[in-house]
Amino acid sequence: MNILKFIESFANESLMQNKGSRRESFGQFSQLGKNLALASIPFGLSSLTNSAYAADITPTPSTPIGALQLALTLEYLEKEFYIMGLESGVIPKGGRDEKVFMQISDHETDHVSFLINGLGGIGSPNFVAKPTFDFTVGGAFAPFNDYPTFLALAQAFEDTGVRAYKGQAANLISTPDLLTAALQIHSVEARHASEVRRLRGLKGWITLNERGAGMPAATQAVYNGEELTTQAGYNTAALFGAAAGSEAYDEPLTTQETVAIANLFIV
Amino acid sequence: MRNVVKIQEVQPSLTDRRKFLKISGLTIVGTGLLLAGCNNDENVIASASNSNLKSKYGGGHFPGIKDGVFDLGGNDLGVLTYAYALEQLEADFYTKVVNANGFTTNFTAEDQQVLTDLYHHEVIHREFFKAALSGALPNPTSQLLPNLAFDYGSLNFSNRDQVLATAKALEDTGVAAYNGAGRLISNPGYLLLAGKIVSVEARHASAIRSLINPNSKDFAGDDVVNPTTGLDVKKNPSEVLAIAGGFITTNFTALYLP
Numbered sequence: 001m002n003i004l005k006f007i008e009s010f011a012n013e014s015l016m017q018n019k020g021s022r023r024e025s026f027g028q029f030s031q032l033g034k035n036l037a038l039a040s041i042p043f044g045l046s047s048l049t050n051s052a053y054a055a056d057i058t059p060t061p062s063t064p065i066g067a068l069q070l071a072l073t074l075e076y077l078e079k080e081f082y083i084m085g086l087e088s089g090v091i092p093k094g095g096r097d098e099k100v101f102m103q104i105s106d107h108e109t110d111h112v113s114f115l116i117n118g119l120g121g122i123g124s125p126n127f128v129a130k131p132t133f134d135f136t137v138g139g140a141f142a143p144f145n146d147y148p149t150f151l152a153l154a155q156a157f158e159d160t161g162v163r164a165y166k167g168q169a170a171n172l173i174s175t176p177d178l179l180t181a182a183l184q185i186h187s188v189e190a191r192h193a194s195e196v197r198r199l200r201g202l203k204g205w206i207t208l209n210e211r212g213a214g215m216p217a218a219t220q221a222v223y224n225g226e227e228l229t230t231q232a233g234y235n236t237a238a239l240f241g242a243a244a245g246s247e248a249y250d251e252p253l254t255t256q257e258t259v260a261i262a263n264l265f266i267v
Numbered sequence: 268m269r270n271v272v273k274i275q276e277v278q279p280s281l282t283d284r285r286k287f288l289k290i291s292g293l294t295i296v297g298t299g300l301l302l303a304g305c306n307n308d309e310n311v312i313a314s315a316s317n318s319n320l321k322s323k324y325g326g327g328h329f330p331g332i333k334d335g336v337f338d339l340g341g342n343d344l345g346v347l348t349y350a351y352a353l354e355q356l357e358a359d360f361y362t363k364v365v366n367a368n369g370f371t372t373n374f375t376a377e378d379q380q381v382l383t384d385l386y387h388h389e390v391i392h393r394e395f396f397k398a399a400l401s402g403a404l405p406n407p408t409s410q411l412l413p414n415l416a417f418d419y420g421s422l423n424f425s426n427r428d429q430v431l432a433t434a435k436a437l438e439d440t441g442v443a444a445y446n447g448a449g450r451l452i453s454n455p456g457y458l459l460l461a462g463k464i465v466s467v468e469a470r471h472a473s474a475i476r477s478l479i480n481p482n483s484k485d486f487a488g489d490d491v492v493n494p495t496t497g498l499d500v501k502k503n504p505s506e507v508l509a510i511a512g513g514f515i516t517t518n519f520t521a522l523y524l525p
Contacts, residue, residue, distance in 0.1 A: 169459060183501070192486075203381075247388060250467055250470075
């Protein structure tokens with residue numbers, strides 16, 4: 001059902017048609033617009049929904065192992081997304097963007113290896129295998145043909161990663177070494193998120209619950225709750241307003257919220 | 268979260284304390300803890316009936332004057348006091364940056380926007396810790412870290428390269444500090460608060476690095492993110508204070524932090 005809602009949200013979204021500079025073009029999902037125009041989405045919906053539903057991952061337990069398992073699934077997703085992006089040629093060659101995504105890709109690959117080791121290796125009963133991902137979400141997206149779409153999904157994945165790790169921290173409090181390592185990955189995701197957002201012409205930090213220019217409505221789940229301006233009873237909007245107050249703190253995603261986002265891309 | 272902690276009411280007029288503990292996931296259920304005394308040991312709570320609880324949530328060494336010098340302490344509120352010291356430094360630095368002569372001419376429009384945001388964020392962090400610690404410390408009058416004084420030596424606040432290089436060092440140090448301090452925190456509510464801040468510090472570090480060297484992988488460079496493990500920097504308080512202490516002129520100790 002997630003997929004259905006996801007795709008329906010696109011049908012309602014106004015898609016800009018003109019091609020501008022990269023920074024102006026983030027609102028364009030031209031490839032998506034073509035797909036919708038071809039009416040291919042309704043045709044694919046039923047089988048897509050069924051297969052996605054069958055393969056959905058389920059919420060991990062609130063334990064150190066559960067936290068690592070959820071993290072590993074997210075890292076599988078990021079690793080595959082960036083490798084496919086680099087191999088597809090969608091990322092402009094030889095400039096800043098390629099350097100950025102090669103570095104991010106290297107880190108995500110490292111994180112997958114690290115987490116598999118943390119779970120005891122591929123022979124461990126705690127190991128979770130890589131799901132099958134569909135980054136096109138049944139053809140709604142063309143991230144490996146359309147660079148703005150690739151960038152938008154990269155932003156969504158990195159901002160999700162930051163919030164997801166944060167939400168798992170308490171589950172790791174009894175295992176200090178794992179907690180420390182998870183924090184060390186968490187801040188790397190935040191460095192990535194900042195840079196990808198800046199490549200897209202946004203601030204490196206999240207203002208209120210704004211997903212930012214050019215982000216599809218379906219990614220709003222990544223940003224809901226970020227608008228919080230009360231931290232431990234302190235009004236963070238008091239000094240410089242709600243925008244600055246919300247930017248100064250990133251908010252966690254629950255296991256359930258994280259799983260729901262990941263499942264959009266799992267078939 | 269269903270944590271329960273007992274905190275002695277020392278100054279009932281500080282109603283914010285209740286608010287803070289409540290919202291951070293704790294519930295005040297009584298006033299059973301006793302301060303052990305008013306001498307050098309005043310920062311150690313002692314209560315046999317609550318020994319387990321206090322050792323986990325707020326026992327041990329509170330911040331406060333020890334042997335004539337303010338000590339950051341070693342319990343959860345000590346770790347938060349350590350964070351408060353670092354946020355005081357960052358907030359002071361960016362306040363000076365945005366108020367320096369020539370801020371609007373020596374920095375690009377993008378620089379100015381980033382540095383102004385960082386000024387806002389860090390001042391908010393500082394004031395947050397001040398309010399939160401004032402509410403959570405049993406005796407904030409003596410246990411709240413005072414306003415620190417800073418000296419940046421020959422740093423020229425009108426020089427873009429110098430300012431950005433210092434900002435990079437401060438933000439990377441902040442990331443390393445929070446990453447290293449997470450394991451010192453027992454209360455999951457406090458751990459989450461630290462987590463909410465550290466990722467913003469990492470976003471800052473990335474942006475500053477990107478301003479300094481935009482066409483590169485420096486935003487998450489191999490000097491901070493280990494290229495073999497993909498893990499970011501982490502540092503213990505003693506390592507961080509050896510760096511940050513160069514800017515802090517107020518004398519304090521960290522006897523109970525690693």
